[in-house]
Structure formats: C-alpha cells, structure tokens
Amino acid sequence: MIATRLWVAATAVASIASPVTARSFLPFSRDVANAEADPTLSKGQIFEDMLSALKTMQDTYFQPWLGTWPTAIDWTAAVMGSHVAGALSSLSRGFEQKELAESIDYRVRENLITTYFSQLISYYFGQDAIAIRNEAYDDILWVVLGWLDAIQFINYHAKLYYPSSPIADPQGGIAGMLRNQTWYGNTWIPPFAHRSRLFWEFAVKGWDTRLCDGGMNWNPRLEPYKNAITNELWISASANMYLFFPGDDNTSPYMAGASGPHDPAKPHERKYLDAALDGYAWLSASGMTNDQGLFIDGFHISGYNQNSSNTKCDVRNEMVYTYNQGVVLTGLRGLWTVTGDDRYLRDGHRLIQNAVNATGWDLRGDRPVDDLGGLKPGQLPPWRGLGRGGVMEDQCDVSGDCSQDSHTFKGNYFHHFTAFCAPLDVAVPPASSSFASGSVAGDLAEVAREHDAACSAYAHWLRHNARAALATRDGRGVFGMWWTAGLLNLGGTSGGGGAIVPTTPDGDGERGVDYRTYGVPDDDVWVPHGGANVAHSAARNLPAAAAYRSGQGQVPLDSSRGGRGPGDASDPNTRGRGRTVETQGSGLALLRALWEVENRMAR
Structure with a gap:
C-alpha cells in the first residue's frame, strides 16, 4: 500500500506532469460525516476480525517448514504473500x-x-x-x-517504530550499538x-506492439490473447517498481548475459x-469494457490461425471477473502519485463505482437496489x-x-481497492518537485479531501459485504x-433451506469463455495448430475443461467441481472446492479494506 507520498525529481516527471484541478470524485453530493453509524460492527471489532482472519489463515494453511x-498454487501463493504483507501494514498502523498502544504491551x-513477518521471510525461500x-x-x-508489498510494509514499520538516524549516546560501546x-x-x-526486479524483467517479454x-x-504458449488482468498487473507492477523498488546490485541468478553482468x-x-x-494508455484505448x-x-485476433494479415484485437471474450475491476487500481494510484494528474484518481473512482453498482448496491441511498426482505426461502436477488x-x-x-483461480479473485479486488483508497499525502513537496508548488498545493489538498470523501462513501457497501x-x-x-449465502442465511436456518432459485438467469449465452473456471478450450481460437498438449500443460483446472466444451458451463446448484463431492447441503460453501486458503485470503482482504476506510473516517 502507498503509505507515504513520494515526490520525485523534476527531471523524472516534467514531461508528463499536468496541472491538478479539484473536482468531486462522486457523481452526487453526499455528507459522509453524517451517514448513519452501524452499531453491529465497530471499528475495534473489525480490527479484531481482521487479526483473527490472518491468524486463522496462517495457523490453518501455512507450513513454516515448507515456507x-x-x-495454494504458484500464483495464488504469491497473492497470499501480498495479503500477509498488507495485513501487517494495517496491524502496524493499528497498534x-x-x-491499542496503551492497552497492549509493545513487546506483545x-x-x-515479527511472527507473521518471519513467515513471509520463510515464503521467500x-x-x-x-x-x-x-x-x-x-x-x-x-x-x-507481492515482494514490493513486502518492501512497503518493511519501510512503513521501520519508519513508524525504529529511528532512521543515529541517536547520540555519550556512553558508546554496546549500549550505543543497540540503541x-x-x-x-x-x-x-x-x-x-x-526478486521483484528479476520477475519484472521476465514479464517485459510479454509486451508486444506488433499485435x-x-x-x-x-x-506465450497459447494463441495471442491480450487480457485485462495481465495488462492491469503490468500497469500496477510497473508503477510500484518506479515508486518502491529501492535499486538492486545483485547480478545473480539469471542477470548475466553474453556480454557480462x-x-x-x-x-x-x-x-x-x-x-x-504506456500500459494504461493502451488499456484505456482498447475498448475492453462493457456497457456497465x-x-x-x-x-483474441480473428483469423490469426488462418494466416490472416489481421493484427487487430477484434474478438472479445465477454466474461467478467471481479479481480479485473480491481488490480489496475494500484497502478492508477501510483500514476497519480508520480504525475499529480487527477485523471488517474477519477478513472479509479469511476471503476470502483461501476463495480459497486454492478453488485446491486445503490451508493446514493447506501442500500441494495433490490428488496431483500421480500425474497422467498432459497430465492436469490437478480444478478446485477x-x-x-x-x-x-x-x-x-x-x-x-469455482476453480482455485476464482477463489482468489475477490481478495485481489479488495487488496488493490485498499491501495487505491489510502489517504493522499499532500504535504508541500521540495522545490525540486515538478508539479506541486504554490497555488497547486492548495488544489492538491482539495483533491485529497474529495478522494477521502469518495473512499469513505464506499464504507457502507464494504460493511454490507x-x-x-x-x-x-x-x-x-x-x-x-x-x-451472498451469508447475507441471505442460506443453508437450512431461518427459512434458508431448500432449493436455491435465482430470480433471473446468470447467463444468457453472451458470457464468453470462463476459462478461469473451466479451463482453456481446446480449439483454434486458443491453441496453436498442433498444440493441444501445450494448451493442456498451460491451462488451469483442466479436468473441468472437457465439461465446459461439452456445454455444461452452468452446473446444477447441488453439483460439485474440484473432486470433493457435493458437500454439506446445509452449507452452500462446502460445495466444489469448499473453503480454501484462497477464500480465507479474500475474507482477510475485505476486512482490511473495511478497517482502513473506517480508520480514515475516524481521523
């Protein structure tokens, strides 16, 4: 998370900085300070639940001897590392x-x-x-x-609790050294x-201007597919490399070329x-959004497998995932930090508001758009x-x-939501800074207030979730x-038992290919000629891919995927893969997002 504002030298940003103009990031006026308080979930309880979620995740799923x-699988484990690093930053801030500082001994x-940070170190190995x-x-x-998140935690915790400059000690010796x-x-x-540098350099090979x-x-082992998540990750990882990468003089391994290190x-x-x-400019112009x-x-690129001369991205996969609405938020926040251009904040808030609206929540009225009290037992509100x-x-x-991939998605959304909604630090920068001085600094303060107000306006939606x-x-x-099963108390209590019946279909044939759940289809849109085995080695959740291709894209509500059986009929969350480290990480990320926003409102 961006804990402090980094003012960079004029030579770094002079060519891209633009004047900041204050404006509201909400499409309506709203007095957040007078919003009705929710007594059922206090800030202290949220903090306690967040800590409990972290403890449960690590005690239940982390194995120190394996690190x-x-x-988890490779990429979901990297995300769990980000969740731990983010939670540590929030715990450090909370303590x-x-x-809490007065009620809990500093050693405790x-x-x-240190306990959870040592586990993060173990994960490095x-x-x-x-x-x-x-x-x-x-x-x-x-x-x-993931490792840039860990660096941000280290910098934040060290600055908060440990001196950054020597303390004069006339005694010297071991006392001075320890102090x-x-x-x-x-x-x-x-x-x-x-490691962050190595992997950013590996990823550079994925950027392509020919197509x-x-x-x-x-x-690289499938047909060209330019998807939202890879481009959002590229934007956010690159922005954070610019902001938080401290430099690296380690030339091993993999950093030596033919001409030397x-x-x-x-x-x-x-x-x-x-x-x-460049990544955000391309994504913004790509047309990769729907009517919501x-x-x-x-x-995909039409005709690519037929030796066509077409190089345009013109075959859309209409599938919508939660994490595609969130990962870019870290990059947008980083680009604002560097440039001071509030377009990046405006775009981020618009994306958050679109996502909130698409969950069936009315931000203006701070309530669901549907009457949940009028639902029959087992009936679901409409899909939004x-x-x-x-x-x-x-x-x-x-x-x-849901596949193992999908179990991670909502947690990714809320992790990057938290990074975006961190308070803006608009202290007057050094004279060498390129875009914030004099009257503009006043504009920055106004932008910070509007950003703060908009993020606070999401608090009731976060609480609801x-x-x-x-x-x-x-x-x-x-x-x-x-x-949603928790919201509606589905599963046999308070009238929640019986069949689960959506009020409207969840798909109408225009959903696109859900390859994250059912695997990569073995067809010429996705797989190079003669490359079925390549696709199978690259795809995730392949046992379900055949079911997808056979038209079973929407399974009955009492069915299961993932090899664990149908689960407990009284608990919808035991179906399929059941509860996992990824679902626990998602719960942790949501509670952290809520606590950070509530903490801002209490300032």
Missing part, C-alpha cells in the same frame, strides 16, 4: 493508535508482527521461483507485486527487491514509469453483473464450481467463497 501454503505487539518464471505473464507479475540498530526487517529489502497496437500478451538497477528508473504510462463500465476479460443484493460475486459462486462474508465462516473461522 508456503501447500494447498500505533492510542487505544512486536512479537505478533518456499516460493518456487524457478517454475513461476516459465509460467504465464500474469503469474510472473503477481510475484513482482542505533535499525529494524531487522531492513535486511530483507535487498533479496525482496532482487493490437500494444498491450501485454497473456501466455547487467548494470546495477537504480531506484525510480524511467523505464518502469514509461511501462506503466466493467472490464471484460480480453481480446458483478453480484447480487449488494454483495460481490463471481459468476461461478452460485453454482459452487463484510457482514455477509463473516457469516460464511465455519467452526474454524475459515471464510467461504460465496458471501
């Missing part, structure tokens, strides 16, 4: 606040932080960095973001930075910023594009057949995938 979450607080560098470009980029040592976490910045006039390709990498190199700017303002999944009843869903949630998600926890405290 990973064994039930610094007066009520630091021991808790447990991560299969050799295998991931040969996977798809999106898998590679999750690694970049002036930095936090041990700083030791791990160089290896984390090195579609630019954009990141998803998978690469030069040491320096912080704030222009190539990272250019990559983020949501990102569809991506584009990204959820129902004001609760975020992926389309596989209702049928219980948090209450639903918390109600899906089992006896171990593990979150389920389908949060």
Whole structure:
C-alpha cells in the first residue's frame, strides 16, 4: 500500500506532469460525516476480525517448514504473500493508535508482527521461483507485486517504530550499538527487491506492439490473447517498481548475459514509469469494457490461425471477473502519485463505482437496489453483473464450481481497492518537485479531501459485504467463497433451506469463455495448430475443461467441481472446492479494506 507520498525529481516527471484541478470524485453530493453509524460492527471489532482472519489463515494453511501454503498454487501463493504483507501494514498502523498502544504491551505487539513477518521471510525461500518464471505473464507479475508489498510494509514499520538516524549516546560501546540498530526487517529489502526486479524483467517479454497496437500478451504458449488482468498487473507492477523498488546490485541468478553482468538497477528508473504510462494508455484505448463500465476479460485476433494479415484485437471474450475491476487500481494510484494528474484518481473512482453498482448496491441511498426482505426461502436477488443484493460475486459462486483461480479473485479486488483508497499525502513537496508548488498545493489538498470523501462513501457497501462474508465462516473461522449465502442465511436456518432459485438467469449465452473456471478450450481460437498438449500443460483446472466444451458451463446448484463431492447441503460453501486458503485470503482482504476506510473516517 502507498503509505507515504513520494515526490520525485523534476527531471523524472516534467514531461508528463499536468496541472491538478479539484473536482468531486462522486457523481452526487453526499455528507459522509453524517451517514448513519452501524452499531453491529465497530471499528475495534473489525480490527479484531481482521487479526483473527490472518491468524486463522496462517495457523490453518501455512507450513513454516515448507515456507508456503501447500494447498495454494504458484500464483495464488504469491497473492497470499501480498495479503500477509498488507495485513501487517494495517496491524502496524493499528497498534500505533492510542487505544491499542496503551492497552497492549509493545513487546506483545512486536512479537505478533515479527511472527507473521518471519513467515513471509520463510515464503521467500518456499516460493518456487524457478517454475513461476516459465509460467504465464500474469503469474510472473503477481510475484513482482507481492515482494514490493513486502518492501512497503518493511519501510512503513521501520519508519513508524525504529529511528532512521543515529541517536547520540555519550556512553558508546554496546549500549550505543543497540540503541542505533535499525529494524531487522531492513535486511530483507535487498533479496525482496532482487526478486521483484528479476520477475519484472521476465514479464517485459510479454509486451508486444506488433499485435493490437500494444498491450501485454497473456501466455506465450497459447494463441495471442491480450487480457485485462495481465495488462492491469503490468500497469500496477510497473508503477510500484518506479515508486518502491529501492535499486538492486545483485547480478545473480539469471542477470548475466553474453556480454557480462547487467548494470546495477537504480531506484525510480524511467523505464518502469514509461511501462506503466504506456500500459494504461493502451488499456484505456482498447475498448475492453462493457456497457456497465466493467472490464471484460480480453481480446483474441480473428483469423490469426488462418494466416490472416489481421493484427487487430477484434474478438472479445465477454466474461467478467471481479479481480479485473480491481488490480489496475494500484497502478492508477501510483500514476497519480508520480504525475499529480487527477485523471488517474477519477478513472479509479469511476471503476470502483461501476463495480459497486454492478453488485446491486445503490451508493446514493447506501442500500441494495433490490428488496431483500421480500425474497422467498432459497430465492436469490437478480444478478446485477458483478453480484447480487449488494454483495460481490463471481459468476461461478452460485453454482459452487469455482476453480482455485476464482477463489482468489475477490481478495485481489479488495487488496488493490485498499491501495487505491489510502489517504493522499499532500504535504508541500521540495522545490525540486515538478508539479506541486504554490497555488497547486492548495488544489492538491482539495483533491485529497474529495478522494477521502469518495473512499469513505464506499464504507457502507464494504460493511454490507463484510457482514455477509463473516457469516460464511465455519467452526474454524475459515471464510467461504460465496458471501451472498451469508447475507441471505442460506443453508437450512431461518427459512434458508431448500432449493436455491435465482430470480433471473446468470447467463444468457453472451458470457464468453470462463476459462478461469473451466479451463482453456481446446480449439483454434486458443491453441496453436498442433498444440493441444501445450494448451493442456498451460491451462488451469483442466479436468473441468472437457465439461465446459461439452456445454455444461452452468452446473446444477447441488453439483460439485474440484473432486470433493457435493458437500454439506446445509452449507452452500462446502460445495466444489469448499473453503480454501484462497477464500480465507479474500475474507482477510475485505476486512482490511473495511478497517482502513473506517480508520480514515475516524481521523
């Protein structure tokens, strides 16, 4: 998360900076300060639930001797690392606040932080960095973001609790040495930075200007497919490399070329910023949104397998996933931090509001658009594009057949939502800064107020989702995938039993290919000629791919995918893969987003 504003030198941003103009980021006037308080979920309770979610995730799923979450796959484990790093930043911030600082001994607080940070260090060694560098470009980029998240936590915690400059000690000797040592976490910045740099360099190969006039390709072993997630990851990873990568003089492994070692990498190199700017310019012009303002999944190129001369992205996959509406938010926040151009904040808030609306939530009225009290037992509210009843869903949630990929999606959304909605630091920058001085600094303060107000306006929607998600926890405290089941109390209590009957179909034939749930189809749109085995080695969740191709894209509500049987009929979240480390990470990310926004409102 961007904890502090980084003012960069004029030579770095003079060519792209633009005047800041203050404006509202909400499409309506709203007095957030006078919004009705919700007594059922206090800020203290949210913090406690967030800490409990982290503890449950690590105690249940993390194995220190392996240095990973064994039930995760490579890319979802990288995301779990981001969730741990983000949660540590929030815990560090929370423990610094007066009520907790005075009630909990600092040794207890630091021991808790150190416990989970040591597990993050363990994951550095447990991560299969050799295998991931040969996977798809999106898998590679999750690694970049994960270790940059860890670096941000280290910088934040060290600055908050440990001196950054020597303290004069007339006694000298061991007393002076102990008083002036930095936090041990700083030791791990160089290896984390090195891995981030390596994987960003691996990902560069995915950027292509020959096809579609630019954009990141998803998978080098499949037909060209330029999808939202890979491009959003490229934008966010590149922006964070520019902002938070501290430099790297480690030339091994994989950094030596035919002519010798690469030069040491320096912080704030222009190539990272250019990559983020070019990536967002391409994504913005790609037409990769639907009529609800949501990102569809991506584009193929018609005729590519028939030796056509066409190079345009003109075959849309209309599938909509939750994480495609969130991952770019980190990049947008980073681009604003560098340029001061409030267009990036405006675009981010518009995307958040489109996503909120598509869950069936009325932001102006702070309530679901549908009357949930009028539903019959087992009946669901209408599908609104990204959820129902004001609760975020992926389309596989209702049928219980989500893949391991899909189990991670909502958590990704809320992790990057939190990064975007961090308070803006608009302290007057040094004179060398290019875009914020004099009267513009006043405009920046206004932009910060409007950003703060808009993020606070999402609080009740976050609470609504948090209450639903918390109600899906089992006896171990593990979150389920389908949060709407918690909202509606589905599963045999309070009239929630019986068949689950959607009020409207969840798909009308225009959904596109849900390859994240059912695997990559074995056809010439996705697979190179004679490359079926390549596709099968690259696709995820392949046992379900055949079912998808046979037309079973929407399974009965009492069916299961993932090899675990139909589950407990009284608990919809035991279907399919059931509860997983990925569903737990998603619950943690949601609670963290809510706590950070509530913490802002209490300032």
